[in-house]
Amino acid sequence: MATVTQSRDIGFLKEQARIVRIEILKMLTQSGSGHTGGSLSAADIVTALYFYKLRHKPEDPKWRERDRFLLSKGHAAPLLYTALALTGYFDKSLLSTLRKTGSPLQGHPSSKMLQGVEVSTGSLGQGLSIANGMALGLRLDKSPSRVYCLLGDGEIQEGQVWEAAMTAGHYMLDNICAIVDLNSLQIDGRCEDVMKIDPVAEKWKAFNWHIFEIDGHNMEEIVNTLDEAEKIKGKPSVILAKTVKGKGVSIFEGKVEYHGLAPTKEELEIALKELGENGK
Amino acid sequence: MGSREEQKTQSTDFAGQAVATRDAYGTALAELGKRNEKVVVLDADLSGSTKTAKFAKAFPDRFFNMGISEQDMIGTAGGLSLTGTIPFASTFAIFETGRAWEQIRQTLCYSHLNVKLVATHSGITVGEDGASHQALEDVALMRVLPQMVVIVPSDGFETKQVIDTVAEYEGPVYVRLGRAKVPAVMPADYKFQIGKAYKFNIGRDVNIIANGIMVSAALQARELLSKEGIDAGVINMSTIKPLDTEILLEAAKSSKLIVTAEEHSIIGGLGGAVSEFLSENHPIPIKRIGTQDTFGGSGKPDELLKLYGLTAEDIVKTVTEFMRK
Ligand SMILES: Cc1ncc(C[n+]2csc(CCOP(=O)(O)OP(=O)(O)O)c2C)c(N)n1
Ligand SMILES: [Mg+2]
Numbered sequence: 158m159a160t161v162t163q164s165r166d167i168g169f170l171k172e173q174a175r176i177v178r179i180e181i182l183k184m185l186t187q188s189g190s191g192h193t194g195g196s197l198s199a200a201d202i203v204t205a206l207y208f209y210k211l212r213h214k215p216e217d218p219k220w221r222e223r224d225r226f227l228l229s230k231g232h233a234a235p236l237l238y239t240a241l242a243l244t245g246y247f248d249k250s251l252l253s254t255l256r257k258t259g260s261p262l263q264g265h266p267s268s269k270m271l272q273g274v275e276v277s278t279g280s281l282g283q284g285l286s287i288a289n290g291m292a293l294g295l296r297l298d299k300s301p302s303r304v305y306c307l308l309g310d311g312e313i314q315e316g317q318v319w320e321a322a323m324t325a326g327h328y329m330l331d332n333i334c335a336i337v338d339l340n341s342l343q344i345d346g347r348c349e350d351v352m353k354i355d356p357v358a359e360k361w362k363a364f365n366w367h368i369f370e371i372d373g374h375n376m377e378e379i380v381n382t383l384d385e386a387e388k389i390k391g392k393p394s395v396i397l398a399k400t401v402k403g404k405g406v407s408i409f410e411g412k413v414e415y416h417g418l419a420p421t422k423e424e425l426e427i428a429l430k431e432l433g434e435n436g437k
Numbered sequence: 438m439g440s441r442e443e444q445k446t447q448s449t450d451f452a453g454q455a456v457a458t459r460d461a462y463g464t465a466l467a468e469l470g471k472r473n474e475k476v477v478v479l480d481a482d483l484s485g486s487t488k489t490a491k492f493a494k495a496f497p498d499r500f501f502n503m504g505i506s507e508q509d510m511i512g513t514a515g516g517l518s519l520t521g522t523i524p525f526a527s528t529f530a531i532f533e534t535g536r537a538w539e540q541i542r543q544t545l546c547y548s549h550l551n552v553k554l555v556a557t558h559s560g561i562t563v564g565e566d567g568a569s570h571q572a573l574e575d576v577a578l579m580r581v582l583p584q585m586v587v588i589v590p591s592d593g594f595e596t597k598q599v600i601d602t603v604a605e606y607e608g609p610v611y612v613r614l615g616r617a618k619v620p621a622v623m624p625a626d627y628k629f630q631i632g633k634a635y636k637f638n639i640g641r642d643v644n645i646i647a648n649g650i651m652v653s654a655a656l657q658a659r660e661l662l663s664k665e666g667i668d669a670g671v672i673n674m675s676t677i678k679p680l681d682t683e684i685l686l687e688a689a690k691s692s693k694l695i696v697t698a699e700e701h702s703i704i705g706g707l708g709g710a711v712s713e714f715l716s717e718n719h720p721i722p723i724k725r726i727g728t729q730d731t732f733g734g735s736g737k738p739d740e741l742l743k744l745y746g747l748t749a750e751d752i753v754k755t756v757t758e759f760m761r762k
Contacts (some may be wrong), residue, residue: 225519264754268548269547269548269549274520275549276516276519276544276548276550277543277544277547278543279543280539281541281542283508283512283543283544284444284512285512285520286508286509286510286511286513286515286516286540286544287512287513287514288516288518289509289513289516290512290513290514290515290517290518290520290524290599291516291517291519292497292516292517293501293513293516293517293519294477294516294517294518294519294522295520297477297498297499297520297522298520298521300520303618314568316508317508317509317512317540319514320503320504320506320508320509321509321512322506323506323511324503324504324506324509325505328501330643332549342583381460402475
């Protein structure tokens with residue numbers, strides 16, 4: 158498998174994000190179940206990571222000097238699988254086996270079953286602790302590698318996230334970058350109604366993190382912020398990315414029902430048209 | 438946590454020495470740290486009690502105090518293992534296995550991470566702190582997890598060997614240690630192996646399968662029973678998972694009764710494991726010595742052992758009552 162083509166070119170990254178969305182929707186429709194909304198909301202961020210920021214070698218997934226990406230919101234597995242497939246970790250044809258019996262593409266990512274998955278996730282609230290442990294280990298090793306960890310906004314209601322936030326602040330883990338996908342929705346409704354998480358920025362600040370607040374769909378801003386975050390020393394960084402759940406397809410955007418619903422064939426057709434499957 | 442116990446350690450392999458298993462751990466861990474640079478240690482604000490403080494003092498850069506946050510400690514240990522270190526994470530048994538059970542399941546076991554959970558203050562011999570601090574369910578909680586290895590050493594000598602051995606083993610391990618001083622029971626030529634029970638002897642009437650502090654009680658019971666003309670065998674089943682089924686079958690086939698003895702609930706621990714295996718493979722009467730589906734309580738360890746029926750006399754009584762029938 159070829160080494161991933163990475164570029165900082167915004168046009169290139171936007172195009173990759175469009176393809177990523179198409180692949181996510183196709184695989185979800187084929188499997189008939191899975192998480193649409195949260196895969197689409199984080200698609201631009203994860204595209205920017207895999208196609209630009211991460212130092213990684215898909216042909217050598219355990220390369221010692223790689224940067225690590227942890228999908229703490231493990232239900233966005235279709236997004237991770239698509240990014241892995243399109244950057245060459247495994248053959249794209251595997252995407253059609255999502256959630257099928259025996260498939261390495263489990264409903265939530267399994268590190269023992271699929272190359273490129275750093276650690277199994279799916280139970281919310283646990284990823285940042287693991288990311289911290291990696292960051293501590295890399296620091297002991299004097300490794301320049303960085304650790305990226307993507308969390309959901311509903312997910313940060315979990316107490317363990319704040320234990321981990323305290324740990325990263327205490328140990329001044331500047332080799333870690335957390336990203337919170339602020340799509341305002343969780344399963345039972347709006348975060349604001351289910352369990353208010355605001356003020357989010359102040360919380361992270363209070364735990365001794367450096368804050369970036371961005372539009373999580375503005376590719377230029379995402380890329381610039383990922384670069385800026387790398388320059389912050391003595392503190393962990395968190396990117397608070399304002400997003401739209403289901404982004405890219407009008408019938409899914411901001412719709413809480415599509416958190417865990419896969420598109421029907423008809424919905425897929427509408428979606429592909431909007432995403433301009435055959436050229437833009 | 439309670440009074441400070443002095444350490445009168447002469448040799449550091451603890452052969453023949455009465456010592457709390459947690460003290461043997463503290464020493465073994467610090468020595469391991471010297472030999473193996475990959476070893477890192479995490480604790481959740483109990484390093485003085487779990488004895489990881491010894492390692493912390495010797496290797497401050499490789500020790501991480503996580504504060505009072507057990508769930509975060511497990512995840513962080515998992516992450517550390519993914520960068521090639523060998524993390525030992527310690528706190529009291531109830532907090533390690535109870536508070537962080539799901540983190541252990543999802544993060545350590547499902548991804549088969551190389552983390553060693555070494556918990557102290559298991560069982561009722563915790564003493565005065567009482568029920569909130571006495572884990573009587575931890576073995577059950579750990580044993581049910583796929584990928585997990587579960588070890589309950591009987592004395593300081595065995596503990597030291599367990600610590601050295603699990604550092605070489607790749608994968609998650611739970612080691613259950615105690616607070617109180619325990620007598621030495623294992624012979625000087627004993628070599629611990631994961632999944633290998635130690636046979637003191639096989640009895641013709643009854644075989645007592647014990648671990649932890651109950652090995653010593655089982656050996657005393659054997660002497661008392663022989664005075665009554667009952668031939669008893671004793672096996673130290675220090676690894677509960679994987680269970681040494683070969684020795685179990687031998688013991689069951691040679692005697693009329695199997696007794697299990699552990700400082701843990703009779704539900705789900707050693708008694709559970711032995712019963713599950715023998716009922717399917719060689720049905721035979723089994724009596725389980727342990728706490729009887731109850732919480733512990735405050736008191737002096739020796740008094741509690743009597744109160745909860747965990748003494749040599751309790752084993753003897755169980756056996757003689759069965760034999761009389
Ligand atoms: C510990 C845990 N509790 C509950 C769930 C079920 N669950 C899956 S996704 C989800 C909502 C997540 O919301 P959010 O973090 O905002 O994710 P996103 O909106 O990005 O999809 C819940 C409750 C889970 N996976 N883990
Ligand atoms: Mg959300």
